[in-house]
Amino acid sequence: MNNAGGFKSKRCRREFMSDESYTVAGRNMPEISMAVGLVFIIWGIAAYVISDMASWTAMIPGIMAAPIFVMGLLSTMNPEKRKTFMHISAMFGVICALSGLRLFQVLMDDDSTNLLIASHVLLLVLGGLYTYFCVQSFRWARKQREAAEA
Numbered sequence: 001m002n003n004a005g006g007f008k009s010k011r012c013r014r015e016f017m018s019d020e021s022y023t024v025a026g027r028n029m030p031e032i033s034m035a036v037g038l039v040f041i042i043w044g045i046a047a048y049v050i051s052d053m054a055s056w057t058a059m060i061p062g063i064m065a066a067p068i069f070v071m072g073l074l075s076t077m078n079p080e081k082r083k084t085f086m087h088i089s090a091m092f093g094v095i096c097a098l099s100g101l102r103l104f105q106v107l108m109d110d111d112s113t114n115l116l117i118a119s120h121v122l123l124l125v126l127g128g129l130y131t132y133f134c135v136q137s138f139r140w141a142r143k144q145r146e147a148a149e150a
């Protein structure tokens with residue numbers, strides 16, 4: 001590493017933004033979508049198993065975010081429809097984040113379990129962060145399009 005804290009060679013450094021597509025930590029939005037969707041799906045299955053399969057509602061985070069994974073996969077497979085798939089995916093990100101807002105109600109309830117609280121924290125934080133990245137991606141794409149037209 002150099003004195004400024006960055007890597008000297010380009011080989012060791014990941015680009016945070018490139019000219020071809022918006023990236024977060026070197027990953028494009030379809031990859032981010034698949035990762036976020038997978039995290040939610042794994043959490044949903046794990047929560048269901050941890051709760052002794054008492055209720056299918058433990059899988060709600062995974063059910064709500066499965067379309068995020070699918071849209072990321074479809075946008076990788078069909079780059080010409082990427083804009084459509086990513087907008088659908090962003091909508092599900094907003095739904096996840098808004099669902100996480102119930103966290104405050106859950107925290108005030110006396111019989112809330114740690115699993116329920118963790119699920120809502122995950123929905124709020126990861127859903128909100130994903131939505132933020134989607135909005136930044138859309139803004140970046142619009143600026144690139146406007147610069148190309150000028």
